[in-house]
Amino acid sequence: MYYSKSPKPRRSAVEQYYEATRGFNTIVYNYLIHSKIEKFLLDNQPTQGWGAFYPRLIANAAIIHDLYFELYGAHPQGQAEFDNLLLTMARAFQNRGADLQARDLEKAQQDHWFLSNEIAGMSLYVDRFCGNLKKLPEKLAYLKRLGVNFLHLMPIFESPEDESDGGYAVSDFRKVDKRFGTLADLQKVRQKMADENMYLMLDIVLNHTSHHHEWAKRAKAGEIAYQDYFHFYDDRTLPDLFEQTMPDIFPEASPGSFSYVLELKKYVMTVFHHYQWDLNYANPRVLVDMLDNIFFYANLGVDILRIDAPAFIWKQLGTTCQNLPQAHTLLRLIKQCVAVATPGMALLGEAIVAPQEIMKYFGTEHFTARECDFAYNATQMALQWDALATGDTRVMLAAQPLLQQKPMGTSWITYTRCHDDIGLGYDDWMIAQAGFEAYEHRKFIKDYYSGSYEGSPAVGALFSVNPKTQDARISGSLASLCGLEKAAQESDNQAISLSIQKILLMQAQSFFLGGVPMLFYGDEVGYTNDYSYLNDEAKNYDNRWMHRPIIDWKKNKRIDIAQSIENQVFSGTQKLLTIRKKLPEVADLKNLTWLSPHNKHIAAYVRNLGNKKLFCLFNFSNRLTPLTWYIFRELGDNPTKVYEHWREKTYSVGKDYEHLLLEPYHFYLFEAEV
Numbered sequence: 007m008y009y010s011k012s013p014k015p016r017r018s019a020v021e022q023y024y025e026a027t028r029g030f031n032t033i034v035y036n037y038l039i040h041s042k043i044e045k046f047l048l049d050n051q052p053t054q055g056w057g058a059f060y061p062r063l064i065a066n067a068a069i070i071h072d073l074y075f076e077l078y079g080a081h082p083q084g085q086a087e088f089d090n091l092l093l094t095m096a097r098a099f100q101n102r103g104a105d106l107q108a109r110d111l112e113k114a115q116q117d118h119w120f121l122s123n124e125i126a127g128m129s130l131y132v133d134r135f136c137g138n139l140k141k142l143p144e145k146l147a148y149l150k151r152l153g154v155n156f157l158h159l160m161p162i163f164e165s166p167e168d169e170s171d172g173g174y175a176v177s178d179f180r181k182v183d184k185r186f187g188t189l190a191d192l193q194k195v196r197q198k199m200a201d202e203n204m205y206l207m208l209d210i211v212l213n214h215t216s217h218h219h220e221w222a223k224r225a226k227a228g229e230i231a232y233q234d235y236f237h238f239y240d241d242r243t244l245p246d247l248f249e250q251t252m253p254d255i256f257p258e259a260s261p262g263s264f265s266y267v268l269e270l271k272k273y274v275m276t277v278f279h280h281y282q283w284d285l286n287y288a289n290p291r292v293l294v295d296m297l298d299n300i301f302f303y304a305n306l307g308v309d310i311l312r313i314d315a316p317a318f319i320w321k322q323l324g325t326t327c328q329n330l331p332q333a334h335t336l337l338r339l340i341k342q343c344v345a346v347a348t349p350g351m352a353l354l355g356e357a358i359v360a361p362q363e364i365m366k367y368f369g370t371e372h373f374t375a376r377e378c379d380f381a382y383n384a385t386q387m388a389l390q391w392d393a394l395a396t397g398d399t400r401v402m403l404a405a406q407p408l409l410q411q412k413p414m415g416t417s418w419i420t421y422t423r424c425h426d427d428i429g430l431g432y433d434d435w436m437i438a439q440a441g442f443e444a445y446e447h448r449k450f451i452k453d454y455y456s457g458s459y460e461g462s463p464a465v466g467a468l469f470s471v472n473p474k475t476q477d478a479r480i481s482g483s484l485a486s487l488c489g490l491e492k493a494a495q496e497s498d499n500q501a502i503s504l505s506i507q508k509i510l511l512m513q514a515q516s517f518f519l520g521g522v523p524m525l526f527y528g529d530e531v532g533y534t535n536d537y538s539y540l541n542d543e544a545k546n547y548d549n550r551w552m553h554r555p556i557i558d559w560k561k562n563k564r565i566d567i568a569q570s571i572e573n574q575v576f577s578g579t580q581k582l583l584t585i586r587k588k589l590p591e592v593a594d595l596k597n598l599t600w601l602s603p604h605n606k607h608i609a610a611y612v613r614n615l616g617n618k619k620l621f622c623l624f625n626f627s628n629r630l631t632p633l634t635w636y637i638f639r640e641l642g643d644n645p646t647k648v649y650e651h652w653r654e655k656t657y658s659v660g661k662d663y664e665h666l667l668l669e670p671y672h673f674y675l676f677e678a679e680v
């Protein structure tokens with residue numbers, strides 16, 4: 007690695023002054039930094055002036071400088087690359103279309119536009135959903151009918167088909183893969199979506215590139231400057247040391263974290279698959295180049311940028327190489343640069359790590375709510391699967407005090423399924439608090455969803471079993487894990503109805519919790535597992551493909567056949583999204599309160615705004631379950647009548663000692679005026 011081997015460079019007087027005052031000048035005016043930046047702006051002044059960029063840069067200059075030099079202060083190229091970083095930001099602003107600049111201002115006026123209850127998303131593979139980008143615009147009507155106005159297009163940039171990890175091994179960050187179409191096709195999709203008031207999310211795969219990326223090819227060809235883009239080692243000494251503390255991410259498909267590069271007779275760090283080379287962010291050139299790619303996506307009109315695997319971006323010997331403080335510094339730096347040059351683009355950090363660690367991606371201390379705008383609520387997602395298997399919501403409840411620490415101004419992506427596996431990543435103490443033993447409890451959940459627990463209706467599989475620790479995650483589609491695959495195979499109508507009820511229960515809980523709901527394509531019509539990946543050599547080593555369906559539009563058309571499975575799942579999902587959009591109290595404004603566990607089978611929370619309170623109740627039991635009417639008075643209110651949005655019915659609130667009876671796997675959305 008270049009950074010660790012280079013001698014300490016001499017410091018200029020300015021740098022020495024800065025070093026001495028570091029920590030004191032964050033956020034405030036700093037003559038040395040500001041005069042330097044003023045000079046830069048004057049020297050590079052475009053004919054139309056700097057417009058809104060000027061005050062934004064001046065306001066954030068000291069922070070950007072501080073964060074950058076915290077990482078690169080000792081690097082010989084540190085100063086030169088800082089100048090490049092400023093230029094990159096300036097160019098990004100200059101290349102930002104007038105429409106996007108206008109949208110930036112519009113979004114700024116809405117004050118955290120992304121907290122709205124009116125945004126609902128879907129994540130989809132363009133090729134598996136509709137063939138290619140050209141055909142996507144004609145599917146927007148279907149999505150809008152469902153209530154989806156935000157699309158996450160799974161990676162569409164160039165990636166070798168046989169070594170792609172679903173597009174997360176990118177060989178060209180700026181070229182749309184020909185399988186999907188062209189950049190012009192993407193721009194048309196974006197324009198059409200903007201015309202329809204829809205939002206767009208794309209990924210930046212920040213942690214690694216494909217080994218076919220130009221940087222990797224030049225590294226293989228012997229160019230030292232490009233070898234410094236990655237983590238190379240001459241022999242196994244350091245890789246062996248690293249591996250003592252780095253957990254295996256794909257222990258079955260790609261054990262270890264290093265791969266041998268024949269051309270160079272060296273080892274390169276590959277935390278994920280052997281064909282995904284980890285980028286070396288200790289080299290500031292890598293940061294600046296990747297920031298340039300981030301701005302390229304911003305200027306395509308991306309509304310939310312999904313930062314893939316941010317937990318992994320900084321490596322340090324003797325650590326897990328995950329969630330390191332420097333990874334947060336990098337993300338904060340990226341956030342401030344985006345806030346200056348392309349502020350309308352929000353950032354989602356895809357950190358699927360321990361609950362406490364996920365929370366840190368929203369920023370801490372000075373940077374609270376100034377790191378990632380979004381994170382996946384992966385803890386809650388997994389806990390819903392936990393509750394569905396056990397019929398007991400106590401582990402879920404134990405996690406809430408921690409999850410509720412999410413700062414105002416940030417939000418969750420809430421979901422039940424996505425393209426990845428389900429990791430049971432919640433903490434042991436949460437399980438213990440519910441009275442269970444962690445190892446046995448997780449074993450039960452894994453067995454329940456992977457077919458080893460007799461009587462389980464779920465059909466799924468274990469993903470990435472670690473033979474050393476027996477750790478494993480779970481693959482399977484929402485419908486199959488909720489029992490639909492088995493029920494349909496056995497033509498058991500009662501079980502089919504129950505599985506549909508479970509699907510809607512899972513969706514409802516994630517839709518009303520606060521955050522932007524993200525559906526996974528196919529789940530809106532109940533796609534079960536697809537085993538065709540087993541016949542494809544480029545995919546059969548990765549069972550996550552079982553829950554990444556190829557859409558058969560004849561099947562999806564069945565949404566119009568009354569009482570078909572597709573119709574029931576689609577119309578239920580659609581109704582939930584319609585209700586959600588009508589209720590401003592569902593916006594994510596730190597307005598969520600979990601209620602006492604009056605009955606361990608029922609999860610209950612309240613969303614409130616003004617004089618409205620929405621009581622959301624979810625029965626995870628397979629039995630009719632009683633709940634005291636006191637639940638509506640628990641927060642000090644005394645409503646006499648409540649309106650239930652799903653059943654469209656008004657209920658009179660009973661006495662404390664009387665009970666409301668909740669049907670198996672049903673949910674209730676009671677609104678009270680207080």
Ligand code: GLC
Nearest residue numbers: 171172174278314315356426
């Ligand atoms: C993210 C993606 C996952 C991919 C990994 C490596 O976690 O969601 O699909 O395998 O990053 O890029």
